[in-house]
Amino acid sequence: MxxxxxxxxxxxxxxxxxxxxxxxxxxxxxxxxxxxxxxxxxxxxxxxxxxxxxxxxxxxxxxxxPYSPSSATQSSRSKKLKPTPAREAWITQKKIRGNSSVPKKTYLEETNLQLPINIVQKTQELEHQFRHRKEIHLHGLKVVNRLLLVGDPGGGKTTLAFKIAEEMELPITTYNISSIITSSLGGTGKQIHELFSSITSGVLFLDEFDAISASRSQDNDLGEMRRVVNVLLQELDNLDEEVFLIAATNVPKKIDSAILRRFPSIIELPKPTVSEREYFIHNFLKLHQTTEEHRNIVITSKLTDGFSYAELTSLLTGFIIDTISKKQCKTLIDFYFSELQLRQELNDKLFAKWVKEKSITITALSEILSIPRTTLSDRIRKVKS
Structure with missing residues (x-):
């Protein structure tokens, strides 16, 4: 098969x-x-x-x-299903709801996340300690079970959380913390307490962690944020030893210093390097059964400096779908340039930047754009001057 x-x-x-x-x-x-x-x-x-x-x-x-959805009840007269009061309340109040699942190997292979060796070693150390937490506890020591991931949006924080859960063979429960905030006085603190009380084992992943852990020195209405942070501090101190907590943020400066001290391990995820982008592009196209010349992959990896994994995924997904739907022999570089053109970002200033950084030669750029080399060279020279 x-x-x-x-x-x-x-x-x-x-x-x-x-x-x-x-x-x-x-x-x-x-x-x-x-x-x-x-x-x-x-x-x-x-x-x-x-x-x-x-x-x-x-x-x-x-x-x-007998089968009937747990979120619905059946009318004895019409036999039709309708939402239960609990589900209607959930919809109305937009209560938090987690997603607990065991990460699949296929998911982790598809994400194709490449990490610097120091981050790999650090996560392996944390995973090893947590797997042997009972033996370590017998020696009167506590295992580090709180990790803060820092990085730009789309930089792989969620993927790394799933990777850690998969390596430790534990289910992972995910929450977007921004959905926990309520307008009622004391409501957010109550939601935080209920969240932590409901998790007794496995990996708990909290995204957008800074939404509830902002510094208490900031001005907040009625001191509500101060109360929220105090509740969060208590929950972190009382975290069950069977739970491995992973929090993620892209603005660590907003987090209260007392909360930061509760995270003995902080890992910052940098944006992928040119070699990591090349590896990611190659494997993503291979996974989705799409072929491309190695030369085009190398050039694209250089031209996408500053891209996150999410941005690369979006670019490659668009290229694959475009290739399938239009059945054209368009290269990855052609597609990337067309996307830049649509966003009105393809200009002489960008060409000059690429040439200066040696991401691409004027000759190669001339061939791709179908612009005479001398004309393109003059346009770039004007930008430099």
């Missing part, structure tokens, strides 16, 4: 089971994985009939007990 078909069947089963369990978050994730596994489209992969048969097979395993 082809590797692509194995991925398809795994994602399909996950999608259908999430439907039966009424797990909205897992359903959305599984659907995204399923669609990704069939790009480019492969006619040998399961058809719609196969999907129907799989759904019938999964349904049959649930026939022993």
């Amino acid at each position: 082809k590797k692509s078909e194995i991925y398809f069947n795994e994602n399909l089963d996950s999608l259908l089971e999430s439907y039966m369990y009424q797990n909205d978050t897992l359903f959305a994730t599984s659907l995204d994985d399923l669609l990704s596994s069939i790009l480019p489209q492969d006619k040998s992969i399961s058809s719609l009939d196969n999907i129907t048969n799989r759904l019938k097979s999964i349904k049959s395993s649930y026939q022993k007990t």
Whole structure:
């Protein structure tokens, strides 16, 4: 069986089971994985009939007990499903809801995150300590179970959190902290307490951590943020030793100093280097069964200086979809230039920057843009002067 078909069947089963369990978050994730596994489209992969048969097979395993979504009730008269009061309250109040799952190898392979050796060694050290926490505890020592990840948006913080959970073979529960903030006095602190009380094991990942840990020296209405930070400090001090907490932020300067001291380990994720971008581009295209000349990959990796992994993923996804849908022999560089043109960012100043940094030669740039070399050289010279 082809590797692509194995991925398809795994994602399909996950999608259908999430439907039966009424797990909205897992359903959305599984659907995204399923669609990704069939790009480019492969006619040998399961058809719609196969999907129907799989759904019938999964349904049959649930026939022993009556099925109805946990988030809905059935009217005795109309037999129609409607949201339970609890679900309606959740929708109205926008209460926090976590997503607990065991990271898949396929997900981590697809993200293709490349890390500097010092970060790899640090995470391995933390993972090793936590796996042996019981033996270490017998010697009267406490294991570090709090980690703060710092980096720009799209820099791999979430991916690294999932990687750590996968290495420790633990389920990971994720929360976007910005959704925990309420307008009611004391409401945010209560939400924080409920969140920490609900997690007794595994990995807890808190994204946008600075949203509730801002410095108490800042001006805040009625001192609410001071109360929130004090509650958070208590929860961090009382964190269950079976929980490995990972918090993420892209603005560490906003975090209160007392909270920062509760994180013995802080890892800053830098943006990928040119070699890391080249490796990422090569493997991403290979994973999605798209070929490209090595020369074009090398040039693109140089021209995308400052890109995060998320930005690279967006660029490559657009290129693959464009190639499939239009069936054109357009290179990755051509696609990148067309994107810059659409955003009105392709100009002589950028060309001069690339040439100065030796990301690309004037000759190569002339060939790509179909502009005479002498004309392009004059335009760049004017920018420099």
